[in-house]
Amino acid sequence: MWKKIKAKWREYKERRRISSEIGQKTFLRLSGELMELADTASKLWPQEPKFQARITRLKDEMRQLELLAAKPEFRRLPQKKRLELRQSLIQSKQQLLETVRSAPSPTTLLQ
Secondary structure, X not given: OHHHHXXXXXXHHHHHHHHXXXXXXXXXXXXXXXXXXXXXXXXXXXXXXXXXXXXXXXXXXXXXXXXXXXXXXXXXXXHHHHHHHHHHXXXXXXXXXXXXXXXXXXXXXXX
């Protein structure tokens, strides 16, 4: 009997963890972080038109995501779709972080 109760409790905790990972607040936070990173990355390479176009497109998509996540219809999206979207956002964040890390030094002088 205790095994069943423990299993149900673990199952409940796992459902709560997943729902917090794919909740509206998480997507709003992630999109905000991506917009900040995109803004920083755009300042690092202002003379790259292709890169600037990609950054502009990314910012537009994050604004659209914020609008979508703020609506109640967002909760009706299937859990699998929201998990995929979250994973995609995390992957985009990692790519932007790598872009920022690989930026050339603004000066040639050692600090």
